[in-house]
Structure formats: C-alpha cells, structure tokens
Amino acid sequence: MPNGITLDKKGHLKSRTAMSDTMLLLTITVVVFFVMYFSAVLFLGGGFAKTQNFLNILNNNASLIVLSVGMSIVMITGGIDISVGGVTCLVCMVSAVNLEQHGGNLLTVVLISLGIGLAFGVVQGFLVAYLEIQPFIVSLAGMFFAKGMTTIVSKEPVRVTNEAFLAVKDTRIYVPGLGSYNKLGEYIPAYVEVGVVVALLVVVVLFCVLRWTKLGRNFYAVGGNNQSANMLGINVKRTKFMAHLLCSMLAGLGGLLYFLHVGSGDVANAAGDEMNAIASSIIGGTLLTGGVGNVVGTLFGVLSLNTIKRIVSSLGFDEAWWSNITVAAMLCLFLVVQSIVLLRKNKKK
Amino acid sequence: MQEGAVLEMRGICKYFPGVRALQDVDFTLREGEIHALMGENGAGKSTLIKVLTGVYPKDGGEIRIKGVDGAVSIHSPQDAQNAGISTVYQEITLCPNLTVAENMYIGRTKGNLTNWKEINKGAAKILETLGIPASPRQQLGACSIAVQQMVAIARAVDMDCKVLILDEPTSSLDEQEVEKLFGLMRDLKAKGVGIIFVTHFLDQVYEVCDRITVLRDGGLVGEYVIEDLPRVRLVSKMLGKELDDMADIKKDVCTAEVSVDGVPVLEAEGLSSSAGIKPFDFSIRKGEVNGLTGLLGSGRSECVRAIFGADHVTAGTVKMNGKPVKISKPLDAMKHGIGYLPEDRKGDGIVGDLSVRENIILALQVMKGFFRPFSRAQAEAFADEYIKLLEIKTASSDTPVKSLSGGNQQKVILARWLLTNPQYLILDEPTRGIDIGTKVEIQKLVLKLASEGKSVTFISSEIDEMLRTCSRLVVMRDRKAVGELSGENLTQSQIMATIAGGDESCQ
Amino acid sequence: GNSGSGAASAAASSKPAASGSELIKVGVINNDPNESGYRTANDRAMREMFTEANGYEATFYNNNDAAQQIATAQQMIQDEVDYLLLSPGSTTGWDTVLQDAKDAGTQVILFDRMLEADESMYVAAVVSDMPKEGVTAVDWLASQGLDEYNIIHIQGHMGSDAQVGRTGALDEKVNAEGNWNYVVQQTADWDEATAQQITQSVIDSGKSFNVIYAENDGMARGAVAALDKAGITHGVDGDVIVMGFDCNQWALQELLAGNWNYDGQCNPFQAETINEIIQGLEAGNAPTEKIIYTPEQGFDATTISQSDVDTFGI
C-alpha cells in the first residue's frame, strides 16, 4: 500500500516522490467518508448523532467487510470472485441445518464455514491459476453452484435455536463511554457484535499481510503485470491460487459472521453481496485492472456504501429504487473521479 | 561439463505451433566472459534465453550449470534465479505499479517479510552508483522507458549471480548509459560472472565481447572467439550467405541519388502538441529523406506524432503540397497520404492477436472505409505480396502477428504502410531491434521510395544509419529543434556538436 | 430535524398518551410496492392511513432486501420512533432489531408478514391467514368433484409465509387422497416467466394434467400463456382448472371472462386495523390478541360479479 507517502529524507533525490495510485485512491475514499458522515450528523442529526448508529453499520456489515476484503485481494491480483455471496449463503444454510437437524455445535459450524470456503477456494483457485480459466467464468459457476446447492440443502429458511450458538450470537460487546439515553430515559450502552471484532481483526491482519509479507507483495506484482511478475521470479500461479483461496476462505468466514448476525439459513441470505463487495472495493480504491488497492480503503468503502444508503432513507427517499439509484450514482461519481484523477496523473508523467 | 564453463546447453529444441524456434542448439558460457548471442530477427535468441530461464518449457536438450551434478531442470524464472542466473529480458519486465525499490528486490529476497527500510536503502545505493535518475520510492510506471530499462539492469546486476543474461538491454539507452552498462559488465566479468549479451549493434559486440555464438533460423551456426570473426564474416554467418564485401551494400545504398528540388510535400509551422513538444517548424520536399536526430527523449517522437495527429495538436498550421490542411487525428493524416511507423512496436504498432494478413491490410482498410471491406482473396493477395517482398518470416498469413519475432513484426508494420502507398512516410526507429541484414534492406527501401518521388522522415538512434539515408537532418534537443544540417555539414562530428549544443547554455 | 438529548425525549415520552397536538412517530418498513399489485395496494393503504391529518408523523421505507430493511429499521429505532411497523422481507434475522427496539422503548407491530421470533418481542401482528387461504382454495377445488386431480403446482418463494400456507393445504390433500396427484411441483419464485417455462415443459413432455394451482396471479398468468400457446383450453368449460391468489383486478377480470376458475383473496388492507391497535395502545389498552387476521375469501368464476371485481380487485 502506501509506497510513496513519506517524503524522501535523502537530499540527493531531486523530486518529491508522487503519491502512489493506491495511496491516492485511499485518501479520496477516507475523506469522502468522513465528509459524508459528519454532514449527516450535522444536517440530519437524529439517529446519526448517536454512536450506536455508526456501530450498527459495523454490526450489520461485519460479514460484508470480510467478503469485500477478500474481494479486494483477488482484485489486486487482477482477478474477480463473484461467488462470495453464494458461498456466504451456502455456509449459513449448511450451518443452520447442521445445528438444527444434525446436532451440530459451534465447533462444527466453524469447521463447516472454513471447510466450504476451503473447498471453493481450492477448486476455483486451481481452475483460475493452474488451468488459466478466466476468473469471471469460474466464479460465476461457483456462484451458481453455491446458490443451487443452498436450495438443495434446504428450500425453506432454517432458524437456529441452538442455545450455545444463540449465546454467542447475542453477545454484545459494550463500548464504554459511548452509550446514549433512550426516550424512556434509560441509559443504553453502545455495543458491537462479536462479528465486528473478528472483521476488524481480519482487516488489520490482512493489512499487514499485504504490506509486509512476500505473499502480499506478490499479489500486487502479479496484478501489476503477471508476465513481468513471472519473469521477476514470482510464482504467479501459486500467487493467484493463494489469492482465490484466501478470498474463498474469507467468504467462508464472512458466511460464518453473517450466520452469527442473522442466526438462520435462508436462500435469500447475502443476496447481491458479491456486487456489494465489488462496489465497496471499488469505492475503497481497488482497481479491477489489478495492482492497486488496499484493505483499509475497502473497509471505508463498505462504510461509505452503507452510510449513503442510510442517508438516503433518512432523507425521506423511501422507495427501494432511490437507494439503488443513489448507490449507482455514488459509484458512478467515484469511478469517474478516480478515472479522471488517474488519467490526469498518468498524463502528467 | 567443459573446463571453466559456468553454463552448458546441449541439443536444445523448442517448437511453437508451426514454427521451429530452436533446433539442436548448443551453447557454452565460461566463467568471466562476455558472450554475444547473435542472429537475425527470429533466429531464436530470445527463445533460447527464455528456455534457459524457464519461461518456456523446452522440447528437448539439457542444461548444466557449474556446481550442480547432472542436468538441471529449470521450470520457472524463479528456478533460474535460484540457480544463479539473472536476466534482463528483451521487453521490459517489471511491474509498473510497484516502486522502483520493490521492483529491484521482489521475487529474490529471503525471508517472508519485506523490510521496507532496507530495500529502500539498498535500492538508493544501487541507483546512485549506477547514476539512475529515480527515487526508490517512486512508482516505476511514472519513470521513463530508459529509466525502467536501467532499473531492470540494476536489478539483474545486483543479484549475486553466476550468469547474467542481457537481451538487447541497450535498445533504449543512450550512449552514456551504454558506457555505464559496459563498465558494469566488465566489473562483473572480472569477478568471474559469465555474461550473455544479445544485441544488434555490432560496435557494441566488438567493444565488450569475448566470444560470439551465432544462431540462424533456430539452428546453431557456430561459436567463435571474437578475434577470429571480423564483422563481415559475422554478418555473413548471421545471414547465411557469403558476402563478397560489406562495402558493397554501402556503395549500393549510397548510389541512390536524392532529389532535393521538389515542392514541399508538407510544411508545418508552429506545431505543438499536448505531449509537450514546443512549437516547431518542419518541412519536407517531394522525394526527400530527412531525419530527426537528438538524444534520447529529445522529443523526436513527439514531433512526428504531432505531424501525424497522433497526439492532440494544440497549435500550428500544416500545408500539404502548398494547400493548408487540418490534421487533427491520424485518419486525417492518412487521408492526406501520410504514413507513420511508431517507435513502440508492441504498444503502438502491431495488433497482436490479429493475423499477419489483417495487420498488413489494416491501415488501407481503414482508409477505404467501414462499409467497404476487402474480400478475403484481395486481402490475401496484398498480404502475400508484401510477405514476399519484405521476406517476412511467418508460417502463413493467418499466423497471429504476436508470434513473429520482433524484427518480423516490424516488417509487417512497414508492409502495412507501404500498402497504403503514402506520399510521405514517417519512420520512427524502424530499425530498432532489427538485424543488420534487414536494416540495410530498410535503408535501401527508404531510398527506393524517395527515388519514386515519395518523401520519408527517418528517425534512428544510430547516426551512421541516418547519415547513409538522409539528405537533411534536423537536430533536436530538449523538445526543440536546435539545428539543421545538410550537404557537407552532414558529418558525424557536426551532428555531435549540434546535439551537444556548445553555443547554448546547459540544459 | 428531530435531534434531541436523551433527557428531553425522556420528558416527551413521559406523557402517558399522545394527545391531540402531539404527533405519533411511526416508522413503516414495507416491501417493494413494485413487486405486485398486492404490494402496491398495501403500500398505498399504509400511506393513506399514516398521515399528519390522522395524527402521525410517519417515515416510510420500502425495500425487498432484508438487509436493507434491517438497517433502516435500526436507523428508525435510533431516530426514536414510537412505533415500528414492519412487513419483513424475510422471516429470519430480526432478533437484534427486535431487541434494540425493546431497549429503546419502541413498540413493534408486524403487518402483512410474520417473522420468526418470540411473541413477546412484538405487540401485535396484523396478517393474512395464509394456511386458511390454502384451505379455502383446496376445499373449493375438492368441491369441483373431478375424477382425478392431476395438478401442476407452481409455488412462490420458498419459505415465504404465503408459500408455506398455500402449499401446506394442498400437500395435505394430495397426500391424503388417492386421486389427487402432482404432475409437477416446482417453485417459480413468484416469477411469471419461470412459471411459463415450467408449464411449457410439462406440456412438451406430453404429460396430462387438469389443474394449475399457482400461488399468485402472476404465475397463474404465466402458466396460462403456456396453455394458450399449446391450445389447451382452460377456465370455465375448459380442460384445465386455473387457480391463482391475490385478487388483482386484472385477475378477477379473467375470472369474470371465464378464463380462470378461482382466485383466492389476500387482503392487503391492514392499515385500518393497525391504526386501531395504535390508538388503543396510546390509550393504554394492549390488544387482546397477538395475531390478528384480516378477513379473506375466495372467488369462483361462475359466481363472481362485476361489483366483486370492483370491490375486491386490487
């Protein structure tokens, strides 16, 4: 990620190094998010002024954050994975059926999530990296397969009643000092769910992986130019494989978080989350062409996307299509701004 | 293995669909020698290197490396690096989105973590010793091609290697940079590193190399000690034809008389473009061959791109045959009978996946119009004609152009423009990366065109090539035309003096 | 602007019941009205009821996407609405929201659709009795006295309230009676085109059938398109009995024209009942029943009249 932020201390270098593409896009995203959120607090007030409102965005999107981060990684290597929503959905359903009908427990659920993620990751990664099939088609088939399998596992929603599971699901981690009074005058402490902690942990870990590990840097190199990366001595196939594996594993984990959040398996779970993940990654400054992106940006992408939806509904645009149109407009704006910024920058040199 | 050899290849074979790229090639590299690998375009030099470094799997033969018993198996560039082979490939192979420093270290550091401080420091040191004007933290894509090339070289020489391979590393470097590179090569040689050096510049071969291996049509011609192989013999080995005398070619070329008294075909005044070229005047007469010369990055390409309308023209007027015309995009230029062969063959020239035939007819087809496609037979006739005329080495006119060797791709683009029968042809580095035989061909062709009443602007980094073909030279410096030479002024030393610009203050 | 400190809002709500001048804040979360005629009618009725003139300050939000619904519900709770009126897009995943509502002192009333949660989490539910709709329809079908019932059963979105209720009754009957058979039982996910493909496939395979039991009007329409294409007669005096649900105006017209045989009503007008419940609560009276069913009936092509079409068509 930030490859060129710091000014050079060495005097012999003639010019200040320009901001790297990754850093530039990240900055745009973060600034836009804060401007948006604080305007909402200032001009809309109400719920926006409460911390819980912000924490709810996290609570609702812990799973999406994890999915988007995985998506960003694949996108950084120049690929795409549109199976993540399907995998999430499948994980929820299989976990729910396991808990309810096969006497599963928390451990089996975790194993199921990661197992499904692993299976998808290995197969998709193999097809993409070693058989060189286009990731779009591979993951499209993955999505079809996951969605179809979900209905084969159960067409009807399965609600979980397992107590140990519900205990974890309903655990609220209170954030000290951030509560507010409700209209009955009671103090309600602000809380996050377990999933949020996991999701933020994932972001931090992957940030480090991308920044400092060999594997992480190889993702960028492969995305920048995979032929060059090969000739630079990077195992391109293995790197691509790892990216897809990681993404699917994260989709499995995302599925677990989704399941922890909703507590049921349902064919409609995580519907359209692959597109949300892509949109979040893009807003977060990841380029679909590869080589540029950052998971912190992606986190802000998720937050921005969901903040705008909330703002829209708060403004009284209450039809479903308003929310879609606004999201589309925001996406459009971001893309155009990014495109102009990058085109300009590349023209300058 | 032979005594003193660091690398031995025996019976290497490599086939591409319909092409025998390498057949039974042997190659030996000894400790502390610089070994030139020579051959025409498409002879298989790059392929041999790619087979050696595991980019392509080989179809036969074995490779031995000093210190390893038996044949080594190299399946990827990574294996090659681990075996102590470091390589600069013909096309720049770095990642534009990474920083300069990272490009120098990625894929070859030990350990699983990146120590940014260390690699930035290391890179800064190498950049400084090699005098490369770039910062370690800069994104590589923001650097000029020449700098990128230097970074690639820096990366390769920094590796602790037994074998260093340089595949046409000098094609986009200027003289000083080449000198610097040669210095480096000599240092490494003194340390016992074996160096494989591919180039089309004979001067450079004779300047630094100890031995020469010549390839022709994918086969081995032979290995020679440099003293045993004077230039003329080298060329004839490469071409596969005993030449009576190289001077013949020169004489042949020089006999073509250039007419300089025609009307100006094109006159440009105060032309400037969005690419940053400063307003310049330019004119060329019917039947004239003129040239643009200058140091690398002096703006020659931008200048001709502005004439062709390839960049956005911001100011200036253009007259053709005395009449004012407006050229704002390439199609305008083409309609007025201008052809342009760009310098970046891969990026701007060929349309890789299309067949040789489609590549050849492309420009003429576009001029003819959207609704009037050539018939298949017609297109084939055109293609076959030019494949024969320019001796393009291709399996068939249906072969994708990207699988041709660099030089043959260049010929395809040349064919494309010849087919449009232009009255004014701009050739930007048409001979870059082209073997000497073809070079001479192209020079002759240029003169022939001129004798037929066509005008040609010729850009080349090789001054003697320009001297041989051009009757007038425009010298550029810092994106400005700073002088014009013709007649008896047209000498190497005059040109150098003008480029250096003794009368003006330093840039 | 409805920001305010916790204390202020506490003071505001300490009044036992909102009298005259004070507007009752409601948040209405509904499904997308564009989905079907039923939805459109439902949404319109809600909007006409919860107006300032009627003493409400209402915020609406329509979306089929459960995740969006949940997010907005939370937002409304944060905005301190007094009542959250909820037509959940999916039956599960609402636990957190309901808990939040309870913590915040917001009362939840479900309408149109149920969700899976403990009864204590909401004050009332005003919904259609889907199983009863199914039973009414199946009873009607049984009363036709066919020798054999070969049924193409086209289901709605699996797991939805409507699908479960309408399928349940038919499943029971088919299992119980020897001469009732499924030719095919498939979900078309409320989609007309899918319903058409399913029916088409049965016709193409040459299987015989005499009943189409489609769980909404749109899917019935798709099935009929396939019948028309193959020249299979349907409706009154036709070879195939066509059944639909929802009572769209156009569907009832089909009934009137004798093209279809039966349409089960699904009453979208719950707004009135909800209003009564809220007024009761404001006056301190909790509703006597948790689940309140809206009255519904089924229509037969042979007995339907134009006035039925006008009154009950949505």
Place this chain on the structure above:
Amino acid sequence: MPVIVKEPKEQVKKPQESFWKRMTRHQLFIPLAALALLVLFNLIADPSFFAVSIKQNSLGNPVLSGNIISVLDNASELVLLAIGMTLVTASSGGQDISVGATMAIAGSVILRMVCGGQVSADSPCMPILLAVLIGIFVSMAFGAFNGALVAYFKIQPMVATLIMFTAGRSIAAWINNNELPIMNDVSFKYAGTFLPGIPVPTPIFITIFMVIVFWALLKFTNLGLYTQAVGINANSSHLNGLNPQMIKLLTYMILGACVAVAGFIRVSRSGSINYSRIAENIEMDAILAVALGGNSLSGGKFNIYGSIIGAYVIQFLTTTLYKYEVPSTALPAYKAVVVIILVVLSAPVVREKLSHMKRTAGKTVKEAT
C-alpha cells in the same frame, strides 16, 4: 533488393495435422460437442424429447409444440444478448452486466408506450413498431452511457455497468410509475408467440433475422475487424486511423439495440412486465454463452457463432433439466457443473496437456512395437 537469398518456405514447417486434430482445435468444437452430447443424452434417456407435434393454439392457429421448439423459442432473448455481448467483450475486454436491467427498462418503455401510460389497455395506443423503435433508441442511449464510461473514462466494463446493473430496475420502476402495466391486445403478443397462420414461434424468426443482420454486418462491413483491432490494441488502432473510443461506444450501443429487441420479445410473450423480476440473472447466462462459445472474455478475437451456439447450449440444458423436474431453484447448481466441465475442456492449458498426453501415449505405443 534481395540481399538475403533464401527460400522462406524451407524454414517454415507447415503444420500437417490430421483432420480430427484440426477439428478439435476449432473454436466451435467444444460448444458443438456440448450440444451434441446434450442431444445424445436426451435421445438415450427419452427420445420423446424430440417429438414435435402440431396443435391448435387458443386463437385457432396451428402451432408447433415440443421441447425442441421450446428450446429454439426460449433461447431467443439469450441469443440476441449473446451476440451483443460478444461484440462488447471483443472491443472492451469486459462484459456488460447490466443487460438484464436494461431489458427491464426497454421492456417498460415499449409496454408503457403501447399502453399509453395506462395500467391496462385493450388495444395499442401507438403503432407497436414505433414503440419498439423508441425502446431501441432508449436502450441504445443507456448502452451509450455504459459505453461512454468504458471508452472515455476508461472504467473497467464490469464496474462501469455495475452502475446500470444497480439502478436499471429502479429506473424501470420510475418509467412505469410504480405500476405493472398489462397489454391485452393479441397483436402485441404476435412477436412473443405466433403470427396468425404460422406454426413456428415468432421469436425464432426474429432471432434468425437478427443473426442474418449480424452476419451481414460482419460480412459487408468492417465491424469485426475494427472491434477486434480495438480490443486487442487500442493505441495501435488509433494510429491506424480508427477511433477506439467511438468503436467501443458503438459496440455498447449495438448491444443496447439487441437488449431492446430481446426485451420486446420478452414483454410480448405475456403482454406484461414485472420489471423487478424480468430477465433476472440473464446477464450471467449471456456472459456464459460468450465464454462457452470459446471466446476470450478478455477481448480481442471473437466468433459470434460460438456465442450463439453457447446460448442454445444453455437453453437446451435448462429445458432438459426442467423436463427431468429438477427444482428450478437448484438449476444453477447443475448448470454450474456443466459449465465448469465445458470451460475446463476448452481451456488451452488443458487441451495442450491432453494432446501432449496423446502424443506421449502414441510414442510409447510406437516404442513397444
């Protein structure tokens, strides 16, 4: 001028390959083989799949009926989209994922115009052809929007069209004033069902017509050459006098036109539209069709007939699965398996490995004898 005298023929080995090998290498081999396999499967499993009978439809027309007719009929929309998608893929190296949403828009426009803005109309308020033309125009405008983002702002196609993918059905809702219009007149349904007296479904004719149009376009214009050139190397195309941006834009607009015709067929089938559901996920099938046809999704060279066959393969598969009463919701899972098998078999890497295996196998046989 020849300084170098040698026969170029000598060093170039003309590949002498068997007919079988050349055939299997052909781009259309895999999709055709897939189609053949599906046919074979149905022939063995239940030959009645291919039975075609003539029936009288409700209007008294003689009509053909049978699974095979259904395949040809129902594939129509997909074929049209696949054609347009192929061009877009070729020129821009990416796919338009908004075609389903744009179909909703085009269908809404056409139906709304014909209904004269009413919820339900018994006779067309406007010549149907005119409404279709307007629909095509609107749809092309949306195509131009997508194309402009891709061509002028250099946004990756999938991302650029994500915008219309998200907003398209909402725009359709707005066009329809949140209503679901219905057209009851039979003449409106001619295009989606049967013309009076003609027993073959009209969509099949429309498809044939459109395929001929595109055949002619590719044959008598340079559309193919230009889109491929631009898709492979935009810089170089620019220097050869092409306007890459314009050509990309053009392909998106052509796709827009295809989408509108597909949308028209779809609304004409039933005379109604449910814009939040119509043509759901069809973009995925269209992209699959392109890929199954052996076309590279990263652009450049294309074969439009491959995509067309790909579309029929998908519909054939769907119809087969319906026949065997696979639950419609589980359909995607089966589809996915078949798709993966097909793309794996057609992957260059796999093909190379397979032919390599055959070669070495042949060698060992030779050695043994």
